[in-house]
């Protein structure tokens with residue numbers, strides 16, 4: 008059985024996922040080594056039960072993210088904070104010093120020409136939290152890959168170690184922010 | 186009266202977090218459908234008080250797929266605020282990186298995200314219907330696509346020293362010139378990239394035949410089309426003026442300065458989506474629905490100034506029959522591949538131009554205007570950054586109008602058309618729902634961009650009858 012790997016986007020810009028795709032031809036090697044069981048680039052819609060490694064991009068910014076994070080934790084052996092937004096909150100957390108209502112008001116009321124109103128049709132859309140926070144404030148995280156985004160080389164060496172059952176070392180390469 | 190709702194959640198193989206809801210009547214026949222975008226990060230507010238010089242670095246973090254489009258557009262807003270004309274070398278280099286952005290993003294859309302539907306089948310096993318499934322079934326084709334995206338990313342890395350979120354373009358120009366050895370390295374890629382673009386086009390034409398029956402349902406309606414064109418009407422990507430064309434091919438506005446955008450276009454908000462709804466003001470909301478991006482650009486331009494892409498454009502136009510506009514959203518894919526070919530040809534021309542190799546790359550100036558608008562064609566359509574600053578270069582107002590949002594009305598119309606076509610009271614299958622999602626994939630929406638955010642969730646579809654009885658239950 009190949010190890011089951013999942014990747015997920017929470018409050019981020021997808022840049023970490025794009026850096027994963029920057030593995031380029033190494034994706035072809037990876038296809039032989041893993042089963043990608045859940046990912047925004049794949050069609051399975053329900054997070055599977057027994058995942059070996061899950062890479063989580065993005066901060067926890069909405070109540071939906073929190074629910075997902077808990078589900079991921081229950082169903083994954085190894086959870087990795089993948090990129091600075093998951094690790095520290097990063098750009099997603101730049102709104103934290105402001106009042107959420109002001110932030111929403113700016114985009115949907117002040118900058119609207121017609122029908123100005125803040126979207127609130129919950130739960131069709133997710134309700135935002137007042138603060139966007141790092142993943143490990145909500146669930147136990149087993150490893151961290153820093154970077155905004157982490158480079159493809161960083162991702163490759165972390166994933167290789169994870170697949171070998173090892174925890175990626177926090178060497179200087181992995182401690183690069185930004 | 187709708188009596189039950191189907192939810193497709195999340196819409197996958199698109200760049201972002203969205204749901205589709207479909208309202209059914211008591212017979213299980215679709216009455217309406219909506220496309221909901223489900224994240225928000227608030228850049229327009231938290232950028233207030235930041236310094237102009239860091240806006241490129243911050244706004245590129247809006248989106249990991251087209252960070253370079255945000256970077257260049259932000260730099261252009263900065264040029265306006267400095268009131269400078271940037272050196273011609275900087276302009277040529279920014280043009281190259283803009284096309285590299287198109288190249289990598291369009292390759293991602295076609296090869297990694299959409300082609301699994303066409304090559305593995307809409308009804309194929311959802312667990313395999315993705316790029317890894319494609320690698321397993323046609324390694325050579327998948328590798329070609331991966332390498333085409335890589336070429337785009339390599340150009341960005343050569344110029345900007347990193348692939349994602351490079352800070353290389355700045356108000357007044359760019360940070361580094363291009364070294365000859367690196368130029369030669371990039372030129373070596375051109376033949377392979379052209380061949381892959383050709384392969385993609387040939388593959389798509391076979392797809393057009395294979396899906397002949399499906400295609401007429403894919404967002405086939407008249408709408409306005411908006412984008413930048415060059416002064417002589419050529420396909421444009423970096424500069425130029427706005428043109429608005431109607432669904433019959435009449436040009437209803439032309440040579441509009443992008444800085445006057447707000448006079449022509451407004452934005453509406455709905456409670457059920459974090460994605461706003463831009464519209465063409467003279468027709469009002471929602472009649473002023475318009476489409477942007479590849480389909481719009483290839484429709485509105487008078488010609489493409491590279492030979493291979495121009496030959497394809499003529500074939501594209503022939504799809505309209507006697508009319509002069511291709512109104513079917515399925516042909517976004519075709520227009521996108523034409524733009525890939527154009528990007529490769531144009532990058533080659535620009536790399537061979539001695540101007541590109543100049544050393545004068547940056548105009549320096551202080552704040553000379555308190556307001557500046559930057560516009561360029563991002564892969565998904567026209568992108569606007571509208572900044573107001575203080576004399577100390579602090580941002581006091583930020584308004585971002587993103588390409589994907591401008592397709593919001595048309596994307597909603599497309600899912601509605603597909604739902605009405607495919608959900609006719611019979612059993613709801615995974616494959617049928619995937620076709621509806623594929624309607625959205627035509628637009629290649631980038632939702633991290635458009636709401637300045639991103640995320641995802643599981644799918645569970647239940648069709649519930651009038652007595653609250655479950656008529657159908659699909660999970661995937």
Ligand code: SF4
Nearest residue numbers: 019020022091092155
């Ligand atoms: S860490 Fe950077 S690249 Fe990754 S999601 Fe956050 S902003 Fe995007």
